[in-house]
Amino acid sequence: xxxxxxxxxxxxxxxxxxxxxxxxxxxxxxxxxxxxxxxxxxxxxxxxxxxxxxxxxxxxxxxxxxxxxxxxxxxxxxxxxxxxxxxxxxxxxxxxxxxxxxxxxxxxxxxxxxxxxxxxxxxxxxxxxxxxxxxxxxxxxxxxxxxxxxxxxxxxxxxxxxxxxxxxxxxxxxxxxxxxxxxxxxxxxxxxxxxxxxxxxxxxxxxxxxxxxxxxxxxxxxxxxxxxxxxxxxxxxxxxxxxxxxxxxxxxxxxxxxxxxxxxxxxxxxxxxxxxxxxxxxxxxxxxxxxxxxxxxxxxxxxxxxxxxxxxxxxxxxxxxxxxxxxxxxxxxxxxxxxxxxxxxxxxxxxxxxxxxxxxxxxxxxxxxxxxxxxxxxxxxxxxxxxxxxxxxxxxxxxxxxxxxxxxxxxxxxxxxxxxxxxxxxxxxxxxxxxxxxxxxxxxxxxxxxxxxxxxxxxxxxxxxxxxxxxxxxxxxxxxxxxxxxxxxxxxxxxxxxxxxxxxxxxxxxxxxxxxxxxxxxxxxxxxxxxxxxxxxxxxxxxxxxxxxxxxxxxxxxxxxxxxxxxxxxxxxxxxxxxxxxxxxxxxxxxxxxxxxxxxxxxxxxxxxxxxxxxxxxxxxxxxxxxxxxxxxxxxxxxxxxxxxxxxxxxxxxxxxxxxxxx
Ligand code: NAI
Numbered sequence: 001x002x003x004x005x006x007x008x009x010x011x012x013x014x015x016x017x018x019x020x021x022x023x024x025x026x027x028x029x030x031x032x033x034x035x036x037x038x039x040x041x042x043x044x045x046x047x048x049x050x051x052x053x054x055x056x057x058x059x060x061x062x063x064x065x066x067x068x069x070x071x072x073x074x075x076x077x078x079x080x081x082x083x084x085x086x087x088x089x090x091x092x093x094x095x096x097x098x099x100x101x102x103x104x105x106x107x108x109x110x111x112x113x114x115x116x117x118x119x120x121x122x123x124x125x126x127x128x129x130x131x132x133x134x135x136x137x138x139x140x141x142x143x144x145x146x147x148x149x150x151x152x153x154x155x156x157x158x159x160x161x162x163x164x165x166x167x168x169x170x171x172x173x174x175x176x177x178x179x180x181x182x183x184x185x186x187x188x189x190x191x192x193x194x195x196x197x198x199x200x201x202x203x204x205x206x207x208x209x210x211x212x213x214x215x216x217x218x219x220x221x222x223x224x225x226x227x228x229x230x231x232x233x234x235x236x237x238x239x240x241x242x243x244x245x246x247x248x249x250x251x252x253x254x255x256x257x258x259x260x261x262x263x264x265x266x267x268x269x270x271x272x273x274x275x276x277x278x279x280x281x282x283x284x285x286x287x288x289x290x291x292x293x294x295x296x297x298x299x300x301x302x303x304x305x306x307x308x309x310x311x312x313x314x315x316x317x318x319x320x321x322x323x324x325x326x327x328x329x330x331x332x333x334x335x336x337x338x339x340x341x342x343x344x345x346x347x348x349x350x351x352x353x354x355x356x357x358x359x360x361x362x363x364x365x366x367x368x369x370x371x372x373x374x375x376x377x378x379x380x381x382x383x384x385x386x387x388x389x390x391x392x393x394x395x396x397x398x399x400x401x402x403x404x405x406x407x408x409x410x411x412x413x414x415x416x417x418x419x420x421x422x423x424x425x426x427x428x429x430x431x432x433x434x435x436x437x438x439x440x441x442x443x444x445x446x447x448x449x450x451x452x453x454x455x456x457x458x459x460x461x462x463x464x465x466x467x468x469x470x471x472x473x474x475x476x477x478x479x480x481x482x483x484x485x486x487x488x489x490x491x492x493x494x495x496x497x498x499x500x501x502x503x504x505x506x507x508x509x510x511x512x513x514x515x516x517x518x519x520x521x522x523x524x525x526x527x528x529x530x531x532x533x534x535x536x537x538x539x540x541x542x543x544x545x546x547x548x549x550x551x552x553x554x555x556x557x558x559x560x561x562x563x564x565x566x567x568x569x570x571x572x573x574x575x576x577x578x579x580x581x582x583x584x585x586x587x588x589x590x591x592x593x594x595x596x597x598x599x600x601x602x603x604x605x606x607x608x609x610x611x612x613x614x615x616x617x618x619x620x621x622x623x624x625x626x627x628x629x630x631x632x633x634x635x636x637x638x639x640x641x642x643x644x645x646x647x648x649x650x651x652x653x654x655x656x657x658x659x660x661x662x663x
Contacts, residue, residue, distance in 0.1 A: 298329020
């Protein structure tokens with residue numbers, strides 16, 4: 001087998017290169033080879049310093065994910081790091097791409113760090129339900145201020161090279177030729193006294209951290225995920241224990257957490273996301289050119305989709321009904337770009353550059369040069385059919401046509417075209433330039449080119465895509481409609497919106513279902529219910545409560561009243577809603593009983609799981625893990641619980657609970 005770590009000597013400087021594509025993960029072979037090189041270099045009196053670098057597109061981007069959750073294989077990373085730290089000569093980490101997890105811990109064990117000015121650094125272990133296990137929580141706060149270490153370790157988000165330089169995480173940045181700069185730096189270091197190891201230095205600024213306040217904020221944000229709090233506790237350990245003791249405690253904590261249920265669920269979520277949309281990669285068909293993309297309709301979704309496309313580098317031609325609507329759409333896109341700048345998601349330059357590639361007008365001829373057109377007009381079959389008939393008439397035969405419909409039948413829309421093979425659904429989630437999920441809806445006649453275009457678009461937009469067949473609401477909205485309906489039955493049976501929402505939040509959702517409805521507006525689902533009223537099975541139960549709220553003008557936050565009252569500026573329970581619910585209970589003649597929070601959640605999960613099973617047996621969803629990905633990335637299902645389908649197959653308690661709730 002080819003070696004994964006090489007070493008060459010230049011003027012007394014050892015250049016150790018890890019070359020383990022694709023991301024130089026620290027698998028067992030890499031660790032063993034690296035350790036062997038460290039030991040060999042240590043025995044050579046002619047070597048005065050070492051540069052540790054990586055070949056390919058990145059520095060070590062983390063542990064080998066295939067080893068996660070399995071018993072550690074020797075040599076473990078802490079052993080390798082100890083050898084570097086104890087070395088006679090200085091070691092310099094030369095970083096490009098991303099130094100993540102074990103990669104950053106490796107760099108921390110080196111004497112000094114130099115990086116390319118586009119490099120990123122992070123300890124994302126908490127996102128996998130763990131904490132760093134090779135000194136991240138002990139060495140980091142001895143190199144950078146503790147407050148910064150708290151952000152990096154508990155948040156799991158990477159920091160940029162300029163920020164890393166400002167806080168002292170790296171010693172130097174370079175613009176070009178990292179290797180030459182590293183060799184020059186290492187030569188300087190070789191002539192100096194080797195500084196004390198980080199483990200022999202005190203923590204920086206630990207007394208400036210409001211530990212109590214941080215704990216409250218982190219616990220609230222984690223919503224039941226344990227890793228961020230464990231990460232904070234691990235950092236705090238440095239206040240009470242000597243560094244080497246803290247290292248041992250960190251390792252124990254890491255091993256305990258790596259074996260936890262939450263870590264298993266988060267690993268499952270990670271692999272499920274990686275596998276989602278994979279079925280499309282085998283399609284042997286050239287995707288449409290995505291350099292210029294058309295969008296029809298510039299409301300909430302059209303403007304969001306346009307913003308996402310612009311930020312991915314495409315040019316966008318947006319078609320609206322008239323000039324005033326085109327101007328309004330332009331203003332919406334500008335606002336979204338400005339908000340992205342304010343959020344720090346994009347630079348001002350990138351936003352300025354994006355708007356230069358945007359053009360909105362009521363002239364359909366502007367679309368003709370687009371390889372793909374995404375329709376996002378009103379959720380009305382006749383309006384959408386009109387749009388598709390026109391697109392089919394004006395667009396070149398090889399252009400792909402997509403709809404962003406939430407519920408409507410993609411097959412019926414495709415029938416308005418001469419070539420239904422070029423039609424597919426691309427279901428974005430609001431706000432489209434922020435939300436990661438994209439449901440790629442495969443119609444009865446959708447062809448390979450349309451599907452490969454959907455897959456290429458998802459990749460370009462860095463979205464997680466899941467393939468769905470055609471049904472009312474596809475995967476996500478169909479499941480949501482089912483549990484929303486069940487939550488309304490629970491209102492009839494004795495629960496109140498605030499109790500159901502609180503149970504969902506306690507479970508780990510960012511918001512409860514009634515809070516979500518108030519935020520997105522009750523009118524979309526209301527229109528949907530009215531549209532489908534004639535097809536409703538009258539023998540099935542129906543709750544009229546939501547209809548009554550809408551009839552009373554309570555459409556959610558936008559009208560200051562929905563399931564809650566917002567007229568005071570904050571959300572309050574509304575006795576009027578309780579009165580409507582109680583009236584409905586009386587007229588439906590139901591026996592009211594109380595629900596525990598656990599019963600509420602068991603019922604919601606049971607409905608999600610049953611609907612998920614139906615989606616699988618009907619062939620709408622390709623796998624149970626795809627369903628979980630949809631719920632995790634599009635509907636706020638708590639990631640540390642894996643997803644409803646994962647829970648169904650991994651938790652016997654819950655399964656029994658569902659049975660009890662159904663009975
Ligand atoms: P919206 O009402 O905000 O925007 C619709 C836009 O389409 C309006 O600006 C309107 O002027 C324009 N329009 C209508 N007919 C047109 C035509 N013939 N030609 C050109 N423009 C036309 O609606 P929204 O919320 O953006 O929804 C659009 C679509 O996206 C719907 O199908 C909806 O179900 C779907 N969707 C909505 C989500 C949401 O959270 N709002 C989420 C995912 C999908």
